[in-house]
């Protein structure tokens with residue numbers, strides 16, 4: 001691993017020289033005067049004084065060389081439509097949307113909240129914000145009104161862009177009514193809501209507030225909006241993510257560092273070049289969608305495929321049919337999607353011409369060995385497991401075929417990526433651990449370009465959440481357990497906190513608990529993540545009722561379980577719905593009142609719960625066992 005290792009070493013030991021060179025992949029309107037300002041760690045500023053723009057780097061820069069080449073390919077198996085936008089057409093659309101946002105008073109530093117399904121207009125809106133120097137905050141379409149309201153109140157957007165509805169697996173999922181409800185719930189509703197009417201769901205626009213996307217688009221047809229050049233550390237977006245508290249964190253990203261990180265990752269990690277075609281099956285509501293559906297491929301001069309649909313509709317060959325049709329060179333997906341495909345006819349893997357495809361990248365959750373083996377055998381292509389987080393914006397651990405071809409090991413996301421000084425630390429002492437010793441995966445600051453710069457509006461929380469959990473050292477905690485083996489291959493071994501990962505979606509158990517607790521019959525509850533064959537983990541809730549006698553009637557438990565699930569659906573969205581809700585009379589707690597989550601998980605997974613000396617009432621664990 002000579003080259004990856006030396007590349008990494010160079011990036012850590014000589015940060016300024018390393019990143020100065022990488023920054024050449026980005027257009028700077030005004031060159032930066034300093035590569036790194038690390039005078040206020042853990043806060044770091046990259047490419048100080050440099051002025052650039054994400055939209056310019058993603059579109060304008062390619063107009064001359066690639067104006068008539070594909071930039072954005074939209075395929076919807078939900079509404080059976082396909083559209084290809086060349087770089088020039090994308091430029092026109094984005095300018096029109098920038099003009100319509102500008103007409104609503106959106107300018108540099110203003111927030112725009114985007115709540116949309118996988119439609120091109122969502123991408124236009126993101127890029128239009130970047131063009132204006134405005135800050136977008138995309139909220140995943142699977143989230144419901146309470147989630148939305150929290151994010152609206154935190155980001156305080158000037159304008160919201162949403163759609164009437166999305167569609168999933170052929171079923172229409174309304175967005176507009178959830179937005180309306182969220183706006184009733186929140187304290188800082190914006191004045192204007194631009195609604196893309198796809199004709200999927202009938203709604204009554206709110207007079208004076210709701211604006212029609214198509215009408216505005218027509219009004220601003222042909223508009224050209226000059227790029228707003230912003231200083232490198234200017235926030236480009238805020239993306240909310242779940243943690244151990246009920247309040248989601250707004251991960252704030254800069255502009256220049258992000259552009260450089262993505263441009264460099266397109267070369268070194270994805271081994272790509274302008275003219276390639278990228279198929280990423282994530283959603284624009286997640287960080288993978290931000291980085292590798294929208295910004296990364298476009299900044300790299302590639303065509304990006306935006307897919308609205310599921311991997312099994314019309315059949316389990318749909319993703320491979322897209323690879324064939326659009327000659328995708330790089331594919332990025334999540335282990336859950338592949339586990340879903342394992343249940344389909346294996347012949348579908350051989351049905352299409354996949355010769356254009358160089359590799360399949362996978363992230364978001366642990367990639368189990370059998371799944372990796374299955375897809376590797378089926379495709380005959382390299383499978384590149386990469387590990388990262390919303391916070392980091394791009395991979396922390398990955399094979400980097402653009403630097404050096406290596407042999408991968410299934411179950412391992414390979415090696416540290418350049419720029420990340422990543423360590424395994426002892427949870428108690430903060431000491432660095434050696435090979436094959438399990439500890440907390442941590443990153444020594446500064447975080448590299450492209451990683452989060454702070455929590456939106458809360459610098460203090462940025463430091464106290466991420467940089468204060470390892471004794472004696474101010475290092476960034478990923479809150480993942482991990483180790484590296486004697487050959488230097490890393491393994492991720494699960495979360496150290498109460499965050500769970502369902503089908504690659506990161507969920508905070510606290511948020512689900514708060515939602516369940518709002519049900520009038522519930523006194524308290526604990527939500528844990530239990531191993532699940534398909535989704536990696538499934539959320540299971542154990543609830544204590546205010547009056548357990550309500551369960552006395554036949555069928556009452558089943559009905560109440562359904563009611564509780566409905567509350568979660570309505571407040572947080574179906575993605576947060578627990579797979580099971582079980583009723584107990586008390587939760588396993590320590591004598592100081594802390595819920596023993598790890599013990600609950602062990603019991604549910606049929607393992608030994610370990611040291612239970614601090615438990616208040618051992619009988620509570622038997623109840624958990626019996627309730628399943």
Ligand code: AMP
Pocket residue numbers: 241287362363364365366367385386387388389390391413478479480492494495501504505506
């Ligand atoms: P998110 O911020 O939603 O992308 O979730 C990040 C979390 O997902 C990480 O902290 C890990 O727990 C998990 N994760 C992401 N990628 C991987 C991977 N390749 N292997 C294991 N876990 C992963």
